[in-house]
Amino acid sequence: MRIKIKKSVYLIVFTLIITSLSACEGDQQNTGAAPEALRGGSRLSELLGGDSSAGFARAIEPREFVFPRDHGPHTRYRNEWWYVTGNLDGPERERFGFELTFFRFSLAPDTPSEFDSAWQTNQVYIAHFAITDVTGKSFHVAQRYARGGAGLAGAQASPFKVWLDDWSIAESAPRPGSTHWNLHAEDAGFSLDLDLVALKRPVLNGRDGLSQKSAEAGNASYYYSLTRLQSDGSVRLGEKNYAVTGLSWLDREWGSSALSSGQRGWDWFALQLSDGSELMFYNIRRNDNSADSHSAGTWIDPEGVTSYLRPEDVSIVVTDSWDSPRGGTYPAGWIIDIPGRDLSLAVQPVLSDQELLTTVRYWEGAVDVDGSRGEQDFTGRGYVELTGYASE
Numbered sequence: 001m002r003i004k005i006k007k008s009v010y011l012i013v014f015t016l017i018i019t020s021l022s023a024c025e026g027d028q029q030n031t032g033a034a035p036e037a038l039r040g041g042s043r044l045s046e047l048l049g050g051d052s053s054a055g056f057a058r059a060i061e062p063r064e065f066v067f068p069r070d071h072g073p074h075t076r077y078r079n080e081w082w083y084v085t086g087n088l089d090g091p092e093r094e095r096f097g098f099e100l101t102f103f104r105f106s107l108a109p110d111t112p113s114e115f116d117s118a119w120q121t122n123q124v125y126i127a128h129f130a131i132t133d134v135t136g137k138s139f140h141v142a143q144r145y146a147r148g149g150a151g152l153a154g155a156q157a158s159p160f161k162v163w164l165d166d167w168s169i170a171e172s173a174p175r176p177g178s179t180h181w182n183l184h185a186e187d188a189g190f191s192l193d194l195d196l197v198a199l200k201r202p203v204l205n206g207r208d209g210l211s212q213k214s215a216e217a218g219n220a221s222y223y224y225s226l227t228r229l230q231s232d233g234s235v236r237l238g239e240k241n242y243a244v245t246g247l248s249w250l251d252r253e254w255g256s257s258a259l260s261s262g263q264r265g266w267d268w269f270a271l272q273l274s275d276g277s278e279l280m281f282y283n284i285r286r287n288d289n290s291a292d293s294h295s296a297g298t299w300i301d302p303e304g305v306t307s308y309l310r311p312e313d314v315s316i317v318v319t320d321s322w323d324s325p326r327g328g329t330y331p332a333g334w335i336i337d338i339p340g341r342d343l344s345l346a347v348q349p350v351l352s353d354q355e356l357l358t359t360v361r362y363w364e365g366a367v368d369v370d371g372s373r374g375e376q377d378f379t380g381r382g383y384v385e386l387t388g389y390a391s392e
Helices: 007-020 044-048
Strands: 079-089 095-106 123-133 138-147 153-157 160-164 167-171 180-186 190-198 210-212 220-237 240-257 263-273 278-286 296-300 306-309 315-318 321-323 329-331 334-338 343-349 362-373 376-386
Touching (some): 079 220, 095 160, 095 167, 095 362, 123 160, 123 220, 123 362, 138 160, 190 240, 220 263, 220 278, 240 263, 240 376, 263 362, 278 334, 343 376
Antiparallel strands (some): 079 095, 095 123, 123 138, 153 160, 160 167, 167 180, 180 190, 210 220, 220 240, 263 376, 296 306, 315 334, 321 329, 334 343, 343 362, 362 376
């Protein structure tokens, strides 16, 4: 069944969203209260649940992924995101972490071709940008939002680009069979410019790229990652610029619903190890904070060969915690064991306070890794995302 929204109704809904988000820009500013359609608070299930998915395509069964086409948008689905995180080093042993994320939300399942004006759109884009200054022990956050019309924000497949105002991830040097992008974001007190080159091919997470998040059919996403992106460019903090180099990670998901009402949030780990391997694992937590059976992950060996990880394959023990001054307690240290691979990892945040005060308050930050596989010791870096811990 097609769902049509009259132009006047759509404009009212969009105005409410933009008005409610009007306090969200700036360096760690408090956000306003968004409407239920986009406000998650500590409950991501409200944002990614299935109650409002009627009329949208849903992730039901595995599909064929085609690159570079699938780097672009999938507007038949209600929501989607491009998530880039990374760890960077400066010339004088400075250390930085960063996050740049673009979210696309559809307010109704109409397609853009059905609109008769460049200003009329059913798409809302939100972007989060954060820099962790490890050396200076500071954390900087900005959020932007825009309608997906009149060129204010959008996404395209060829050449690949996703943008919101002058923040963007864009194809910079088309080369057959390779991924070479530029990443740019700038706020009043900090900015980031990076060239990204993929060192490994895309990794399909879940079952052939279908990541089932709960028992209900369609509560899933299509999910792939670029787990090792060589990253070179610059970071600006205040008036000082730093030449930087390091590694980044791209996560890509799209779908129309994910969490169920019985699920509170997740702990997501994206770890790049010094032997050339990577680990992604998301531990979905139920309302009683127990691990959900739909938690899953991917192990990627140095050659790029992947293995699917079930919850029973992975043990995660929290070793420390951090109390947010805004309310809520987050885990702040973990031991991750994968007995089947004789692997043990100690994961530690580089700073305790890497909490983003955005429309959905969550913790996402750079981490260090010390680990062993059998008799071999190694180190690593990565990013961890923690949702559902912030108090209402």
